Amino acid sequence: MSSSARIYLDHAATTPMRPEVAEQVRDDLADGLAGAANPASRHASGRRAGALLEQARSRLAAALDVDPHEVLFTSGGTEADSLVVAGRVLAARAAGVPAPRLVTSPVEHPAVLDSARTAAEHLGAEHVLVPVDPLGRVLTEGLARAVSSGPVALVSVMTANNETGVVQDVAGVVATVRAASDQDCPGRSGYVPVHSDAVAALGRVPVDMHGWGLDALSLSGHKLGAPVGTGALVTRRDLELVCPTGGGRQERGLRSGTQDLVGARALAAAVELAVAEQREEAARLEALRRRVLEGTRALPGVHLTLPDEAPHLPGTAHLWFEEVSPEALLMSLDLAGIDASAGSACHAGVSRPSHVLLAMGHGHEAARSTLRVSMGLRTTVADVERLLEVLPGALEAARRAHTPRSGHLTPRDRDI
Incomplete structure (x- = not known):
């Protein structure tokens, strides 16, 4: 066959890539946007590339109903998950917490689970799994116990499971964390940030980062009709993250590497279309x-x-x-x-x-x-x-x- x-x-x-996105990528390549100039360069070509990058950031932010400064471009959902997990552990360690907790469900994507296990093995974190019910939804009693029994660097619960398709009550997860930690003011002692991997959910069910009270959200372009190698971590500007790598410190100093301008523009277009439809x-x-x-x-x-x-x-x-x-x-x-x-x-x-x-x-x-x-x-x-x-x-x-x-x-x- x-x-x-x-x-x-x-x-x-x-x-597969959306036809509209493929057409935009083709036009961008024909216009020489790929590698034409570094968005960080201060000459005219660099300034143009930088302006187009920020335009893509603003388009993506508008589609997600977040602030453009909250959008960090990554190579995909896996990097976004890894960045927030490791970044939170390193931030907690820098603040003097000797063994910060990472609280996840056991049904998370490997991008979260493996990142949490690596943080436990090499960064001094403690990885705590909270149980789920027979549908794969987080049990609030176990989540509350995990949050209230030690310093927590991050809670991460995916919006929708990539295998079974079950959708979590993310707003309920956040509410449980806020009640168990007895702190709902970011930046205050005892505040517990909550992250959700929304890779499987975005474009299929409504996703509302701020409405749910989340502190961070991951997404991936190739699940939405954008090219492979595009994604984003959306994170509140006041969420303390420490970059786990060296380099040029692009993307608010958290993700090093010259940005993929064509990819960023393709991601923005795909998310706009997916959310609208x-x-x-x-x-x-x-x-x-x-x-x-x-x-x-x-x-x-x-x-x-x-x-x-x-x-x-x-x-x-x-x-x-x-x-x-x-x-x-x-x-x-x-x-x-x-x-x-x-x-x-x-x-x-x-x-x-x-x-x-x-x-x-x-x-x-x-x-x-x-x-x-x-x-x-x-x-x-x-x-x-x-x-x-x-x-x-x-x-x-x-x-x-x-x-x-x-x-x-x-x-x-x-x-x-």
């Missing part, structure tokens, strides 16, 4: 998601990870299976011309249980045997119907290839 005939159902991993596109994707779930729930040994009433991302349908080889399932779909995934693309090629489903209380076999169908701008009803046509045969092949596995995962972090 030719690549042009393939059905792409892995938009949660990355989504969010409500209409969400309704369309929700109808496709319902069709996927309706067409699969009657198949033997197929389970919906989230119940109908769970808050979720439109366009992400997550399933788990009994006695199925996930590798064989994905291979069968691949041979039928369908691109889908078992979960986070950050673990592509690694056959192991989903840390998200394990935290939700599923066993190892269920956590291994999953399928994430994630849809986007180019997904059609015909694409979904083709998946439903192919899936029964793919499941049959995957069951024939199934080999029961067992094993024990050792917790790497302290649980509350």
Whole structure:
């Protein structure tokens, strides 16, 4: 089957560049904006590049309803997450806290979890995991205990899960942190900053950094139709962060490196479009998601990870299976011309249980045997119907290839 005939159902991993953004990038390259001048240079070409960079920052800020000075351009969501995690630990250490806490849920993206583990191993932090309910939502009792029992450098809870699509009550998370810390004034002793990785959520559900009371927010361009290598950390100007690296100290002194002007402009354009189209596109994707779930729930040994009433991302349908080889399932779909995934693309090629489903209380076999169908701008009803046509045969092949596995995962972090 030719690549042009393939059905792409892995938009949660990355989504094709939007035509409008691709056209803008092409025009910018034709105009010589890529590498034409350093935005920090003081000559005329540098000043023009700097002005265009700030224009992109302002456009992105307006789409997010934040201040332009709060926007820091990064290479993507992973760098943004790492920067805020390490930056907060180093800031707390500089303020004299010997072992600052990083409080996260166990269902966070690896960009947050691995950054927190690295900070615990090398920067003197303590990584505390708070439990989640069977839907993957943070339990407020555990969060309150974690915040009230020691100095906390940062709480990080993702807006929407990149695997299952469950949406957190971010405003409720912030309210719990404020109540448990008994401090809601930034800069005061005992104030606990809250960050959210909104990479999976932006453009799919409403995202409101200041309305929710957040101190920092991460986003990634390639999930929205911008080029890979674009992203941003949005952070309050008074949030104390220490740069974890040396270099030129661009982006408020926190992120070194000559800025990618073309990429920044592409990111701004993609976010503008995604936010403007969010409500209409969400309704369309929700109808496709319902069709996927309706067409699969009657198949033997197929389970919906989230119940109908769970808050979720439109366009992400997550399933788990009994006695199925996930590798064989994905291979069968691949041979039928369908691109889908078992979960986070950050673990592509690694056959192991989903840390998200394990935290939700599923066993190892269920956590291994999953399928994430994630849809986007180019997904059609015909694409979904083709998946439903192919899936029964793919499941049959995957069951024939199934080999029961067992094993024990050792917790790497302290649980509350």
